[in-house]
Structure formats: C-alpha cells, structure tokens
Amino acid sequence: MAFQGQIITCKAAIAWEPNKPLVIQDVQVAPPQAGEVRIKILFTALCHTDAYTWSGKLSFRSSIILWSAIHLLPLQDPEGLFPCILGHEAAGIVESVGEGVTEVQPGDHVIPCYQAECRECKFCKSGKTNLCGKVRAATGVGVMMSDRKSRFSINGTPIYHFMGTSTFSQYTVVHDVSVAKIDPKAPLEKVCLLGCGVPTGSNSEDCLIMKFPIPSVVELANGQGIQGSISLGAVWNTAKVEPGSIVAVFGLGTVGLAVAEGAKAAGASRIIGIDIDSKKFERGTSLTLPYSPKNFGVSEFVNPKDHERPIQQVLVDLTDGGVDFSFECIGNVSVMRAALECCHKGWGTSVILGVAASGQEISTRPFQLVTGRTWKGTAFGGFKSRSQVPWLVEKYMKKEIKVDEYITHTLTLGDINKAFDLMHEGNCLRCVLEVHT
Numbered sequence: 121m122a123f124q125g126q127i128i129t130c131k132a133a134i135a136w137e138p139n140k141p142l143v144i145q146d147v148q149v150a151p152p153q154a155g156e157v158r159i160k161i162l163f164t165a166l167c168h169t170d171a172y173t174w175s176g177k178l179s180f181r182s183s184i185i186l187w188s189a190i191h192l193l194p195l196q197d198p199e200g201l202f203p204c205i206l207g208h209e210a211a212g213i214v215e216s217v218g219e220g221v222t223e224v225q226p227g228d229h230v231i232p233c234y235q236a237e238c239r240e241c242k243f244c245k246s247g248k249t250n251l252c253g254k255v256r257a258a259t260g261v262g263v264m265m266s267d268r269k270s271r272f273s274i275n276g277t278p279i280y281h282f283m284g285t286s287t288f289s290q291y292t293v294v295h296d297v298s299v300a301k302i303d304p305k306a307p308l309e310k311v312c313l314l315g316c317g318v319p320t321g322s323n324s325e326d327c328l329i330m331k332f333p334i335p336s337v338v339e340l341a342n343g344q345g346i347q348g349s350i351s352l353g354a355v356w357n358t359a360k361v362e363p364g365s366i367v368a369v370f371g372l373g374t375v376g377l378a379v380a381e382g383a384k385a386a387g388a389s390r391i392i393g394i395d396i397d398s399k400k401f402e403r404g405t406s407l408t409l410p411y412s413p414k415n416f417g418v419s420e421f422v423n424p425k426d427h428e429r430p431i432q433q434v435l436v437d438l439t440d441g442g443v444d445f446s447f448e449c450i451g452n453v454s455v456m457r458a459a460l461e462c463c464h465k466g467w468g469t470s471v472i473l474g475v476a477a478s479g480q481e482i483s484t485r486p487f488q489l490v491t492g493r494t495w496k497g498t499a500f501g502g503f504k505s506r507s508q509v510p511w512l513v514e515k516y517m518k519k520e521i522k523v524d525e526y527i528t529h530t531l532t533l534g535d536i537n538k539a540f541d542l543m544h545e546g547n548c549l550r551c552v553l554e555v556h557t
C-alpha cells in the first residue's frame with residue numbers, strides 16, 4: 121500500500137475546546153503499531169454522544185457537603201479530553217495493519233467499534249456481558265494501549281482519540297479488537313449507522329443486569345443495574361420483551377425509534393412513544409421528515425407537555441397499572457425516574473440507554489423497586505461488537521432491519537458544524553458525512 125509504515129497527513133475535524141466549532145485541518149496520523157489497524161474512514165454519522173462530549177456539558181452538584189467543601193463543582197464528561205477527534209459511528213476500509221494483526225488486512229471493509237471485543241478478557245469470557253476490558257482503560261483517556269500515546273498529532277501537538285474510534289478524520293488508528301470486518305458488498309454510506317445508534321436501540325430488550333454496585337447513570341449505561349424484588353430474584357438476568365407486552369419509549373430519536381423497531385419485532389402489543397417535540401409525531405407528513413414513528417412500530421404518542429400530571433401517572437392510567445417495559449432514550453435523569461415509575465408493579469422493567477450529563481444521578485423511592493420493578497441499563501444494546509456487527513450488516517442486507525430510514529441528512533466532513541446544528545434542530549435522526557470529497 122502507498123502509505124504503509126508512513127505518516128499520513130489528511131483532513132480531520134478537530135475539537136480544540138468544548139463547545140467551540142470544530143476545525144477542519146490537516147492532521148498527521150502515525151502508522152499502526154502492534155495490534156493496531158489504520159482505517160480510511162469513508163462515511164461517518166454523528167451520534168448524540170459526540171454532541172454531549174463536545175458540548176462539555178456541565179452539571180452543578182450542590183450537596184451540602186460538596187457545597188461547603190468546594191462550593192460548586194463543575195463536571196463534564198470525564199472521558200471528554202481536548203483537543204480531540206470525536207466520532208464513533210462510521211465505516212471504512214483498512215489501509216494498513218500493525219504487527220500481529222491477523223483478523224483484518226488492507227482492503228477489508230470494516231466498522232470501527234467503540235465497544236471492543238477481545239474474546240480473552242474476564243468480561244468477554246464471562247458470557248454475561250458485551251463489555252470488554254482489554255483496551256477500555258486506554259480508550260477512556262484518548263490514547264492507544266501499547267504506549268499510552270495518541271497516533272494523531274498536528275505539527276507535533278498530540279490530539280486525543282475519542283471512544284477508541286475518532287472517526288471524524290479521513291484516517292484513524294484503532295485497536296484490532298475494535299474492528300468488525302463486514303461484507304464488502306454492504307453500502308458503507310448506510311451501514312456506518314451500525315457502529316452505534318441503531319444496534320443500541322434494537323437489541324435493548326436483551327441486556328444483562330447485575331444487582332450491585334449501585335446506581336450512577338454511567339454505571340447503568342455500562343451494563344450494570346439495580347434490581348429489587350419481592351422474591352429473591354436472580355442476580356444475573358436477561359430482560360425480554362415478550363409478545364403482547366406494553367412498551368413505553370421515552371425519546372423518539374434514532375435510539376428510541378430503534379427500540380420501537382426492536383419491540384415491534386418482539387411482538388409488543390402497544391408501543392407508546394413519548395416525546396416533547398411534537399414534530400416527532402408528525403414525521404411522515406412533511407417532505408423533510410419522510411418517516412413517521414409509526415413506520416418503526418410506535419402505535420401511540422404522548423407529549424408530556426399536553427398533560428399537567430406527571431407523565432408516569434398519565435402512562436399508568438393509560439395502561440391499566442403501568443407498562444411492562446420502558447426505555448429511556450434521552451439522557452435526562454428526571455425522565456429516567458418517570459420511565460421507571462410508569463412500569464407495572466410486580467414486574468415492569470425499565471432500561472436506561474440515554475447518557476446523562478456527567479455528575480447527574482438518578483433517584484426514586486426504593487419502594488418502586490421493592491414492589492417489583494427492575495431498573496437496568498445497556499451499552500451498545502448488549503451486542504458483542506466484532507462478532508455481531510457483521511451479523512447485523514447481513515440482517516440489513518436481507519432487509520430484516522431498517523437502516524436507511526434513520527438517515528435524514530447527508531453532508532460532507534467539511535460541513536460537520538452544520539451537521540451538529542441539524543442534530544439540535546429536531547428534524548434530524550442521523551446525518552451521514554462523506555469524509556473524502
């Protein structure tokens with residue numbers, strides 16, 4: 121290959137500081153070291169987690185102890201280090217591989233996976249989770265595992281990686297355990313979405329829970345959870361949306377619609393979509409919003425703004441005591457509470473998918489759990505990335521899962537700031553960027 125073993129200089133979108141426009145500029149991308157893969161990224165979508173980290177969203181904790189200790193403590197995504205290259209929902213072609221890489225070679229079509237799968241670590245071997253421990257410590261602090269350094273630099277200044285993927289760049293370097301090799305016939309401009317949002321929602325009924333340790337939102341998003349039970353209950357469990365279930369989906373973005381799609385496939389009898397943006401309900405009646413939530417299986421809509429009572433009470437009344445399953449697909453801790461409390465006494469299960477601002481915490485009356493509701497979370501929908509992303513691509517190719525329907529906009533890498541604006545306007549599900557133009 122032309123660049124093998126050499127530094128590549130290419131365009132990338134650099135996040136120099138939180139909430140400041142990304143800058144498209146030349147970046148030097150070092151060759152992959154042992155166990156690493158350099159990928160030519162062809163298409164990348166934006167996910168709300170990129171927007172969350174980029175925003176540097178602060179949450180102000182003000183407990184009495186903290187107040188007296190440090191007055192106000194601003195907290196942003198602890199894994200959001202700047203300057204960095206964001207992006208984690210993409211597809212591309214392997215450009216070169218480092219020593220010891222056997223499972224992919226130059227020319228392979230791949231999807232970078234922010235959730236690795238090494239098949240050797242305690243997590244991978246447990247059979248209980250899709251989380252992998254092999255490179256997580258490095259990907260959480262923006263570096264590569266082997267030398268704890270970045271492969272990106274600009275005139276000698278290191279630029280951090282993000283989520284082990286950094287796909288807002290024409291070339292990126294990732295760990296080999298973070299690369300899913302896919303069918304070369306798959307359209308990369310579509311299947312890039314299988315790197316995050318769609319799988320996260322569509323398999324969310326199939327995630328694992330653990331009784332303790334306890335309930336920060338990050339821990340829940342990391343696949344752990346808390347469970348209270350009127351019987352002893354299993355410590356480890358797998359939730360299933362059974363045929364006939366009543367399901368509530370909070371937030372009708374890509375993740376929420378993918379949950380609806382998954383719930384419909386599982387045979388749910390009612391799928392209630394809850395969103396504060398009424399445009400979401402009207403999708404399908406306007407040219408810019410061609411797909412209605414109904415296409416994804418949503419059978420009823422509730423806008424909390426139309427009700428004076430708390431939304432959980434509205435839903436309990438609508439469903440003769442509560443829903444069987446609820447899914448929080450927003451990242452709002454108050455909604456997480458409502459999503460739990462709208463579940464049916466005795467058996468209702470609520471799953472957290474949304475990523476809340478750092479430092480925020482969830483709360484509810486313990487009685488909600490004592491009386492048989494279950495609270496859990498999921499990362500990447502419980503999918504094992506290297507094993508199951510290729511399988512998801514096959515399912516897409518066989519038209520068994522939707523992907524195209526989530527793409528509302530297509531732009532180029534140079535338009536990335538506009539793409540972030542679109543995300544916040546509410547008309548956009550996924551915007552796919554062409555990276556080499």
Ligand SMILES: NC(=O)c1ccc[n+]([C@@H]2O[C@H](COP(=O)([O-])OP(=O)(O)OC[C@H]3O[C@@H](n4cnc5c(N)ncnc54)[C@H](O)[C@@H]3O)[C@@H](O)[C@H]2O)c1
Binds near residue numbers: 395475
């Ligand atoms: N756990 C994971 O593995 C994982 C993966 C991908 C994304 N996420 C997270 O999932 C969340 C959803 O992602 P998305 O891309 O679908 O986002 P999105 O912004 O497209 O969708 C969120 C929806 O929630 C609605 N909403 C906002 N506040 C609301 C409220 N108070 N009540 C009801 N509806 C409200 C918005 O109108 C919007 O339609 C984000 O927090 C994202 O970071 C998690």
Ligand SMILES: N[C@@H](CCC(=O)N[C@@H](CSCO)C(=O)NCC(=O)O)C(=O)O
Binds near residue numbers: 198200256341342498
């Ligand atoms: N960095 C954040 C946590 C973010 C988080 O929970 N990320 C989700 C994926 S969001 C994808 O759009 C996740 O999968 N977490 C599990 C993991 O990262 O291993 C923070 O620290 O607050």
Ligand SMILES: [Zn+2]
Binds near residue numbers: 168169170209316317
């Ligand atoms: Zn994502």
Ligand SMILES: [Zn+2]
Binds near residue numbers: 240242243
């Ligand atoms: Zn592993």
